[in-house]
Amino acid sequence: MNPVRELVTTRHNEMVDPLLNVWGVEIAIYLFLGGMVAGMMIILGYFLFRGRHKELRCSCALLPGLSIVLLSSGMLALFLDLEHKWYFWNMYITFKPASPMSWGAWILLLVYPALLAAALLRLPGSLKDPFPSIKSIVDRLQENPRFVRIIGTLNMILGAMLGIYTGVLLSSLGARPLWNSSLLGPLFLVSGLSTAAAFVHLIAKDPYERVLLAKADNGFLVTELFFIILFITGLLSSTEVHVESARLLLNGTFAPVFLVFVVCLGIVIPLFIQSLAVSHRIRHVPAAPIMVIAGGFVLRLVIVYAGQASHWVRISLLK
């Protein structure tokens, strides 16, 4: 006869019972867009560092503006998730070093000036010519390769911080065994790079960039798959609650979505298609980058929901 463990509680707090459900699709959107913008900043920084901003068809003309729009959309999603919305400014009158969310709030504030500085490098004439003071700043920036390299480096560093933060935000919450892995930071960073490479691949006008980004994306996808395997292995070799949380992704409630939409359709199949494309066996098709972007979003969605379903006590109820 097997031992019995039955818990009956009179508590039925909204968002907490029967399973924690404090973060929904808004947070998944925020983490996805934050990660993708982080990747776009690293790609943009790399292009600037290589001096590609002078090339007419370089994506670095579009990336700063698109990044600002996407990041602002992500922050809007985050704002919508706040329960005490009109007190949001409290995040910016204090800094809590132990809180990854506090770090994130301040990193987000630093990201905007870096993106605006990058935008200045390719500011259209119609925007700078009517303002002589802006025009002189832009001209001075464009003429000095050192400034361009500094802006590029700044974008790469802040992009890496933003990308890692989106994962650390979850991994620092030890009460949820699934999130309790230091690999979530690198995993979300490389996933952000992969979705950003796919996005830039879709919008790039320069064929050289498309090939370059498809090749880079293949590398990111392989690395992402490697991190996912390490992440799952780490959980499976840990305590019982961590093993149970890994099972949520392998053969539990979230397994079909995770294995089909994240691993197969989001990583393996686009990797196969893009490998054929970069070896000139087939033409570059938008299907692969679209699948990568969708897979990146579903990864955040699954991790956010499955993480909340994993629990030190109640994990056994989900078997």
Added chain:
Amino acid sequence: MARYGMVIDTKKCVGCMDCVVACKTENQVPEGFARDWIVYDTTGVYPTLVTEIRSERCNHCDNPPCVYCCPCGASHVHERGGVVLVHHEKCVGCKACMAACPYDARFVHPEGYVDKCTFCIHRVEKGMDPACVSVCPTHCMYFGDLEDANSRVRRLLDERRSHALLESAGTRPQIWYLV
């Protein structure tokens, strides 16, 4: 330095929920929410089963993850007795503290801020027991300074076998259950 804690005798608790009602009344907890609750925990091999009845709430941990993760300092440790509290006017409702709590002891108040047990600090500062302790008909709940060797809670812990909840989570909870 005082360290407030609670000791609950599971041999006396009958799960009457007077503590729950007293808390809701004292703290005007909105309908549909609870700062404390009753858990019936049954373990063993049939037919030799044992049920432990517990009155649960925020454990006012000594190593509180909810305080560390709070981005705006709303969740904090009170200067008196190490009680974990929430500044309602500082809380942005990001819910990170709710995700960080292994006991799921917090909830979002309908007004938007995160709410939880305060150990009735407003009563304790006036020398009274928390509302839940003061109404318990079986006197199974004890509140006091765990650092004081002569306090009732300390003596009970020294004399009886006890356990806390999810000690393996490493949060050093300050509510102890006598078994």
